[in-house]
Amino acid sequence: MMNAGLAGNAYKSTSNATATPRGVEYQTLVRLNGDLGVTEKKKREDYPAYIRALSNNLKFWTIVGADAASDTSPLPAQLRAQLFYLYEYTQDHTLKIIRGDKTLTVDPLVEVNKNILNGLRGAPAEQET
Secondary structure: OOOHHHHHHHHHHHHHHOOOHHHHHHHHHHHHHHHHHHHHHOOOOOHHHHHHHHHHHHHHHHHHHHHHHOOOOOOOHHHHHHHHHHHHHHHHHHHHHHOOOOOOOOHHHHHHHHHHHHHHHOOOOOOOO
8 A cells, every 4th residue: 555655746746747837837936936935034044045036036037038039939929028028027126136236125026926827827917826
């Protein structure tokens, strides 16, 4: 008989292997948002973790931006333009924080991610995640 831990791992492996791209994006953004929120609160104790969280979020948005800019993207042109704008905004805001602008927080980045999460889920943009 399989123990609960092994059964859980087997289920996770199966569900990860069959996850849709939309589901993977959703889970990635959930994790990134959690990391941004947690590390900002503890940035005085663990500043490298805060910078890692910002960098990981920016990596995600860099991929989104590159996909949106690609001629082979299946997304409608208007959506691609909006996603590319969000990438540019995210990049600008993140780099300002990393360069030391103490007046900025991760809140706008978290809000952008929440809006995308709502879109991936099919919820209205103003609904809380």
